[in-house]
Amino acid sequence: MFKRIAVLVAAVMLAGSAWAQKNKLNLYIWSEYIDPEIVADFEKKFDCKVTIDLYEDNESMLSKLEQGGISLYDICVPTDYIVPVLIKRKLVQPLRHENIPNLKNVDAKFASPPFDPGNKYSAPYQWGTVGLYVREEAGKPVEETWGLIFDPKKQPGSFLLIDSMRECFSAALRYMGHSVNTTDPAILQKARDLLLEAKKRSQGFEGGVGGKNKVLAKQTTMAIVYNGDAVRGMNEEAGAGTRYFVPKEGGEIWLDNLLIPAKAPNRDMAEKFINYILDPQVGAKLSNFNQYATPNKAAKEFINPDDLKNSAIYPPPEMLPKLEFLKDLGRKTRLYDELWTQVKSK
Numbered sequence: 001m002f003k004r005i006a007v008l009v010a011a012v013m014l015a016g017s018a019w020a021q022k023n024k025l026n027l028y029i030w031s032e033y034i035d036p037e038i039v040a041d042f043e044k045k046f047d048c049k050v051t052i053d054l055y056e057d058n059e060s061m062l063s064k065l066e067q068g069g070i071s072l073y074d075i076c077v078p079t080d081y082i083v084p085v086l087i088k089r090k091l092v093q094p095l096r097h098e099n100i101p102n103l104k105n106v107d108a109k110f111a112s113p114p115f116d117p118g119n120k121y122s123a124p125y126q127w128g129t130v131g132l133y134v135r136e137e138a139g140k141p142v143e144e145t146w147g148l149i150f151d152p153k154k155q156p157g158s159f160l161l162i163d164s165m166r167e168c169f170s171a172a173l174r175y176m177g178h179s180v181n182t183t184d185p186a187i188l189q190k191a192r193d194l195l196l197e198a199k200k201r202s203q204g205f206e207g208g209v210g211g212k213n214k215v216l217a218k219q220t221t222m223a224i225v226y227n228g229d230a231v232r233g234m235n236e237e238a239g240a241g242t243r244y245f246v247p248k249e250g251g252e253i254w255l256d257n258l259l260i261p262a263k264a265p266n267r268d269m270a271e272k273f274i275n276y277i278l279d280p281q282v283g284a285k286l287s288n289f290n291q292y293a294t295p296n297k298a299a300k301e302f303i304n305p306d307d308l309k310n311s312a313i314y315p316p317p318e319m320l321p322k323l324e325f326l327k328d329l330g331r332k333t334r335l336y337d338e339l340w341t342q343v344k345s346k
Helices: 002-022 036-046 058-066 080-088 101-105 165-175 185-201 208-216 227-234 267-277 280-290 297-302 330-345
Strands: 024-030 049-055 123-135 159-162 222-226 242-245 251-258
Touching: 024 267, 036 049, 036 267, 036 280, 049 058, 058 080, 080 251, 101 267, 101 297, 123 165, 123 208, 123 227, 123 267, 123 280, 159 165, 159 185, 159 208, 165 185, 165 222, 165 251, 165 330, 185 330, 208 222, 208 227, 222 227, 227 242, 251 267, 267 280, 280 297
Parallel strands: 024 049, 159 222
Antiparallel strands: 123 222, 123 242, 123 251
16 A cells, blocks of 8 residues: 555656656846746746846856756857857757747848858847947047047046957957958957957956946946947936947947757757747847847837837948958867967966
């Protein structure tokens, strides 16, 4: 009798454990990058629990996945240039397109990108730019140039560098008139020197959200940030007198993507989440919250009209030729790594 009861209890516990595992989604994402209402609505719709872990740069995310995160998380949200690295290192698994019919909603400009032909592994999430978020004195607009960071004579006040290797190098490289994807050692060493000199005059390094928050708190005058962080800051009461721009020299345009780690414990739920995000109204809700640009063509009709006209979110046509996507540089990324270590350690 007691043996039968023990077996029954064990079976119930096993079933409960399986249900708990099946009805979970472990999301690994940038901070302040998803509307909490979207998460709550997803949990309700699919009767599941979403747990969220945060990171502030692609390199930290990559390191965490390599150290076992591929079996902890169901979704990660890397930027375009890091996707080929994740694929080559077998840290992510292919998407089953039959489970993600809303992939049809992706704008042709972002479908089947060079870093993932056919969207075999990735689905686009949001896109945007990297630029300067500045608090200006009344009647004293600053020149829209990376020189505000790299030329002491043009520096309007204290500033923060962004704590992300490729983004920091991109700012220096564009200021010098070079591609953000150069692998020329001499050019990169000059960019390192520019960053080291700027670091001496700066208040250090911060993630995009941290930089935005310190500008809002008047702890610094200026920060290199992602555009959506800045736009949200400008809309806050403390954001009066602040603005965002991509400097005239140009800069980085990026596309963040949804991928499923190689040993994701909840693959089915992950694909439901990707399909959910690509729903037109959910995609619009996401961009209306984040104030980043949507790669979802079907979502455009539900986007706030003022956001569609906001050049800080959707760059003007004349700026687009000056914007570059970061590329996966393969083994030549090591030179960036070495020089970045020097920048951070000196």
